[in-house]
Amino acid sequence: MQRQPQTDERSDRDDPSTDGLNPQQRTAVEHLVGPLLVFAGAGTGKTRVITHRVARLIAHGVAPWQILAVTFTNKAANEMRERIIDLVGLAAGGVNVGTFHGQCLRILRRDFHRIGWESDFSIYDATDQLRAVKQAMSDLDMPLNTVSPQAVRNEISRAKDELATPHEYAERAEGFFQETTASIYHRYQRVLRSAQAVDFGDMIAYAVQILRESPEARTAYHGRFRFILVDEYQDTNRAQYYFVRELAAGHGNVCVVGDDDQSIYSWRGADIRNILEFEDQFPAASVVRLERNYRSTKRILAAANEVISKLATRAPKTLWTDRADGDALGLVEAFDEDDEAQQVLEVVRKLSADHQVARRDIAIMYRTNAQSRAFEELFVRLGVPYQLVGATEFYNRKEVRDVLAYLRAVANPRDLLSFERMANVPRRGIGATTLKSLRTWAEQTGLAPGELVRWLSQQADAPDAVEADVPLGGRARRALTELGRVMRKLDTLASELPVGSLINAVVQETGYDDVLDNDPDRPEERWENVVELAAAAGKYDEFEPREGLQRFLYEAALVSEVDNLAEQSEAITMLTYHAAKGLEFGVVFMTGMEEELFPHIRSHDDPDQMEEERRLAYVGITRARDRLFMSYARFRSGWGTPVRFPSRFLGDIPREHLVYERRLDEQPGLPPVAPVTAQAEPQAPTERTFRDGQKVRHRVFGEGLVVSGKVTRFDEEVTVMFEGAGLKHLAVNMANLEALN
């Protein structure tokens, strides 16, 4: 695992006694039995409470393995494990720390047979899910444009977050989209089932099902996990709540820690009710509120409080701190995204020179992963060390997915998606039609395509085999037989080689090395990724080959963050606001503080989502200990309108806490924008000046007709059909359109 930056108050590491805890923290630590809810505001010593609580439980004779600690991310789980060991000693390594999905995986591995599954299965991630949705739609003879497969995937995931089965979902489905989704969902589950595969939502759902339906399993887990601890409880979804409830049903020793102000995952099904209604769901629960912030300066905290106070709904609380006022928050106005990166780097240099701030204590945060690009390019060019958290999407690289598809097709011959992904890579003359007839044949025989091709190859090897009825053309049959031969070879290798070496063998045996060599754009990079994958798999070489393979595949599915190649202690950290939750840094740069980016444009028409953006801004601000900088660009290439305006969140911060580090001189071509510190709302036109059907002239595009238009917060946008240039979306302030009639 990559070395992560500090979590909450790593700085004051201490002995397991309750000395040095404030009264609220102590209350939380000393409460041992029964349900407990800890409202832990940002920087209030949450991690400290958790680790001390664990220490105290162990001091009271609870065995480490009787404690189950659940987090939301692998990052958080690793941090928590480390902190517990730091405090309690190695003996505490036995505490069961893991993500929801990791914990459920263990239960499935052990007890999946109780509900009719095998203990080896494939885990389908979001990309696989999408393919499975398309597969389901095609099974139903439904054109892919009937409904958006992405939307259906998300809808299915939301349903699973609520533990709704296809049947339950269908019962309450309303309207065309939901009713269509209902039938796809039904079929989708069959696709997964026959592939012996589960998606993320299934993992929770099946674990709950096991706990509910198997008395043996239920008794075993109740006996095993006597104390349950859930971190970031505000981000749990309904299914996860049921999971916790089932586990805690025997004894009620469940401690949840969270902060409704930091709830930022409702788009993933997080249900704020879980934390707000905890006292109803677990009667006799004690509630502790941590409101003293140890992390940030007064001015940073004031900004945070101001931003979060504009929420329409939240549990009342006010963070306070004893720390000094600190510096004002620095504002950086940039021309565009490249300039933004430059300017941020300028400030970083100044900080290093004037205040000896170490780069490892600096974080650059952004709303979307794509924003990291400008920073990366600059930093690479200048040799500035940085580390990217998450995001790299290593496991979404084509070559990585290809190799993994081979491994999964070997580990689980029934895994249809993996099989079909690798079936024609490299090209073997197996096209869509061949695969389709193979699937049909599979349905008739009850065998999976992966099993059938192996059988074909066996038949071919046995000269006196009885000629069975094979519904395939000669060419297709030959190609599939050859594929079966490769698969059988891989089967053998998988039983002999540790998984790290297996990857190398797979690449050679299958001819995938040629695919990599002949890659049109970046063969070296693709090779590097495959090598890196093999290196990651090497961790499992100590296991029996088959077992190591299976474990590696589970990890690959559940770990989204990759080890960065080298540990760079002197590197600037770059990460999204979402990924920053739970971390803290001496200096934080909140970049891209622009309307339509942060708050994100997709949140603009939904008040609930807008509130979530605000909480996300709050999370960003409260990551900073000593210094906070916020930057925005006046132009940003890419999508949407190129002209940008400062984020409303900037306007919410009292001006006495803000100071410009850098402002642009007003230049020709730059639309005027009032300084953020003095700004209320930007002036927006109230009605359209160009009507539909109006003829206009543009300096570059020539003459055209206005097709549609709308008034936005800051400007008027029109869509114009130009005679030469086609359809264009234009911002009226920028485009200098001339009305012609």
Add this chain to the structure above:
DNA sequence: GATCAGGAGATTTTT
């Protein structure tokens, strides 16, 4: 029936 080329569309946040 497979492959190729070109175009279109889509890009939030993550286990």
Add this chain to the structure above:
DNA sequence: TCTCCTGATC
């Protein structure tokens, strides 16, 4: 910028 999809070609 990149991936997916479609339609045309071999």
